[in-house]
Structures are given as C-alpha cells and as structure tokens.
Amino acid sequence: MEALEKLHTTAVPLPIENIDTDQIIPARFLKAVTREGFGENLFRDWRYDKDGSAIPDFVLNNNVYKGRILVAGKNFGCGSSREHAAWAIHDYGFRVVISSFFADIFKGNALNNGILPITVTDEQLDKIFKAIEINRDHHFTVDVASQVLTIDEDFSIHFEIDAYKKECLLKGYDDIDYLLSIKDQIEQFEAQQVIY
C-alpha cells in the first residue's frame, strides 16, 4: 500500500449527499478476483449512460475539475459494506475524500486501503465547495503527520484520525502489514503461552 504523508493537489467537487456504495461501485462489478481495475467503474452509472457513452455533465467527465482529492456531500459511503468502493476510489486516483460525515464501515475500508477520509463540519464543507467553485485550480495541502488540511493561507482545518490508522497511512501499511511488522512480539507471546 502506498504511504500517504503529504499531498498537494487540486480537488474534484461532488456536492451530493448520501452517496451510497452502490453508486460508488454498482453491484454488477463485484465479481473480479483482484483489487485492480475498479477505477474504470467508479461512479459508473453517473459517468456513463446505458449505451456506454460518457455523460458530459458529470464532474469526472467535464474536464473542468481534476485532482487527487474528492470532496463529497455528507454521509458518503453509506449502504453496503463492500470494500470494492474503497478500491474503486483508490484505483481511480483519489487519495483523500473530504466530507462532513462518513459511513462507519466505508471509513474503515478506506483507511485500510490507503485513502484518508477527512471529516469537517457542514460549514467548513460549504466553504471548501465555494473555494473550488471560485477557482478550480485551487490547491489543497494535506499533512497527515500534523493532521492539518490547508485550503488557504488564512483557512486551515485540524482533522481527527485514529492514532493507529495514522501510523499505518504514514508507513503505507494495511492491517496485515502492521501485524507482520510486529512478528517478534507475536513470537514472544507464543513463547510464554501455556497450551493445554
């Protein structure tokens, strides 16, 4: 998993609330046996119509906005627990998602797949959408170590992140990488265990 320490990039606005994981990645794309290739089908039914032609208005198609940060309306990632939603977002190229509320399971899946979900207040989210609208080349800076999202010289937000997950993001670890890194401790535990 790619480590995430600092990011300096533009953002893609998706000011829609309650985006569920079926919109992020429709069920018919869940049969793949690896984690790659899902980016093509991110927001599939919003990007392409039934004939497979690109829907020009949709933000990922209109060439107005690009970047590695996705800014979305509240309750992002609700619905089914499919981890594929996180894979699709990562495979497309996003590394950070900003919203005022994330569904629990999606949040866990995102963090375990190298994506940082940043929760801000409704007011802050509004300000962020406005900043992007005014200037689509507006660059945001995300600093994981200091937990700061900087929008402007005079507007920065401190965000919360679970201490363990923060360490994982900085190191590019998922849960298994972390467990493999503490093998010594596991072996020490085994050595002192009495088995009946």
Add this chain to the structure above:
Amino acid sequence: MTLFEKIWNAHIVTRIKGGREVLYIDQHFIHEVTSPQAFGGLKKRGIDLFRKDKIIATADHNVPTKNQHLPISEPLSKKQVDTLIQNCQDFDVPLYGLGHKKQGIVHVIGPELGITRPGMTIVCGDSHTSTHGAFGCIAFGIGTSQVEQVMASQCLILNRPKTMRINVNGKLQKGVSSKDIVLYIISKLTAAGGTGHFIEFAGDTIRNLSMEARMTICNMSIEMGARGGMIAPDQKTFDYIKGREHAPKGELLEAAIEYWKTLHSDEDALFDTEYTFDAEDISPMLTYGTNPGMGIKIEDTVPSTDNLKALEYMNFQVGESLLGKKIEHVFIGSCTNSRIEDLRQVAAFVKGKSKAEHINAMIVPGSKQVELQAKEEGLDKIFEAAGFELREPGCSACLGMNEDKIPTGQYCVSTSNRNFEGRQGPGARTILASPLTAAAVAVEGKIVDVRKYLN
C-alpha cells in the same frame, strides 16, 4: 473478572494506539466459501501461512448431501471446493474434505475431533463459529480480510466487546429443548439485543444441558446481534473432550483439567448487561417472521408487529395461531441441530410412526461420524421406516448453497438458525424450530404442539 475477560486478557499480544488490541488466535477453522480470497491475498504478498499447526479446513457449505462420492455437478460449487483443495495442498493445511471419514460441518467436527477446548480463542469465516463457545472459549465469526490476517499472523486487530450474562434457571417442561431456550431468549432480546456484546450463558438450566445442547445455544448467540456466546466448562465438558482424537491425554489431560476448572466468572464479576429468565416459562418455540427474533411460543398467536413485510412474505396474519398450518418440508440439520443427540430425539419420536404423505422430510447429519454413529445405533432404519430421507453431511438446506433448496412459497420447518427472506431458496418460507417439534410436524404434516404427543 468475567470468564470472557480472563480468556481475552490471556490472549492480548499488544495494545494499539487508539484502543484496539492485537488478539492471538489459538485455532483457525476455514471452509471453501470464505477462504479463497484470503489465500489469494497471501500469494499476492508472497508470504506463507504463519502457523500451519493451528489451522484446519473442511468443505461443508457447497457440498451435495447425496452421492458425495461423485464429482460435484454444480460448476460454481465445484470450483469453490476445488479451490479449497488446491489451496490446502499449496499451503499444507489438513483438509477434512469430501471423502475424508471425518468430514462434516465445520462447527460439528471441531468439537468432535477434540480440537475445541476451554480457554481457547477460535475463529472462522462463518457467523456460527460462536458454537464452540459452549466449551468455555472465545469463538466468533470473521470476514475474509480477517481470515487473511489470521493466516498471515495468527492474530487479529480488534475492539474489545462489552459483556453480557444471560441466566436461565428452573426446570424445563417436557418436550422443550435447548433450541427452544435460545429461540425464547432471542424473542425477548430481539435480533439486535446483543449488539456490541459477548454473551455468557449461566444458570442451573444451562448447567443441566448436555454439551450438544449447549452448542445449540451458543450457536445462535449471534442471532441476537452478539459477537459470540460462551458457557463455562464443567465436568460434562471434560468428559466430552476426554478420549477424542486431538485431546490431550494422560498427565497432560489432568493438567489441562486443573486449568480448565479455573475458567469461570468470579463471584463478584460485573457484566455490562445482564438478563435472567425462568425456564418454566419456555414452551416449544417457532418463528413466524423473517428474522430469528420473530419467535413465539407454539400456543401463542402471531403478535402485532411493525414488520408487515415479514408477515406478508410468510403469509401469516396478526392474531392467528400457527397450529394446524400445513407444511411441505421438514429439514433436520445444520450446525445448530445435527448432532447425534438431535438425531436420537427425532428417532425416538418417529419410531413406529410414519411421516405425513405430502411432506418431504430430510435429515442431514452434521458429520460423517454422526452419520456413522446413527447407523450403528440403528437410527437409519427408524428414519427409513418412517419415510425420512437420511442424507450425507453438509450445511445443505440451512442456506441452500447446494441443490437442497426449498421451492418458492413453500413452508419448511427447519432446525437451522436463520429464517431470512430467501434464505433456503428464493421465496422459501422458513420456520425455525427444535428437532423434536420438527419431528412432530413431519409426522402430522402440519404445525403441532409436540407436548401433546408425548406420554
């Protein structure tokens, strides 16, 4: 300290910033449905199984229950089982698969083989792993990415659940068994009542249950939303384990028993939540809706509910009695009720009787050992004479992943653990019950109160 805390604390490898803990897992069971992607993950990382002596596999969910000696005909099922066989070969995992004389449902064979023992932490990519808790261990179901974690490190990163104790005291009425006890409890707590908790079952009624009966109760602890359920070990537990293939022997067994005797909650232990029920209030139970919490005593009528969709699906009305309802299928099986005592109960009831003509009655033993024992005891002849079909072991109609599906709109009184819409087949109508109630229904062809048929 509670029993749960004693065992959990003894398995903490380290604590992680933010409150989670790394828990060591003593025993990992796997089956063909939730293991393929986990093995794939190991191959992708280029790492081996961490502890090959702490993992055991079986094929149970997808296997046919007839003609198991022939190749599996359904292609997707065959692929999953073949994938398990290949993975077990690649990674050196002992496989109790089709053809093995001790093959069976994962939560039946673990205890049978003496692998499940008090004080252990046990996991499997299957909800009903909680079954093993009957031996006084912490046993719970996990997702496929967690299966991969255990394969890679023999550990899991977990949040500690809260603790709950459910006491049941008093004498059970005749005709009432452990399945009725647990359906009764879930009907009181609801399908979400145990969420966030690990349950300990206690009380003299529980103490008086056999090991197999205790397994039925722990099996369904997750149907009340809990992470798992456990019962403190006692002499019955030690007697059950003694002599089994993987059980400790001689001096080692004696030392083990000395330790196992310490595995109980302290007198002054505090639980986050506690309930107490009176066994005498428990009647034979049935479910009338589409989650295991929607259960009633056989003599009661369908209660009013917000869940009208469930009643519509089952075609039951508020206020009606279920007695006398014509039933098309009876399924005796699943990790909840498919052990030798369940089969003996059914045999004792149907001996000399015959199933109702219109009914399909199927008995699927939990393992090859149960099947063999049933034949040694002559139960197969009793079943055959009564018109019941005795099949070969597997999860079968509990969830209909193999051919054993219940047709749309038809009712099945089932000794399994879930009655969700479409669980046993699209549009299938599942009514959960005990083996004894299921036997009585099969004979009468309709829903009856088994107590009326006992001397």
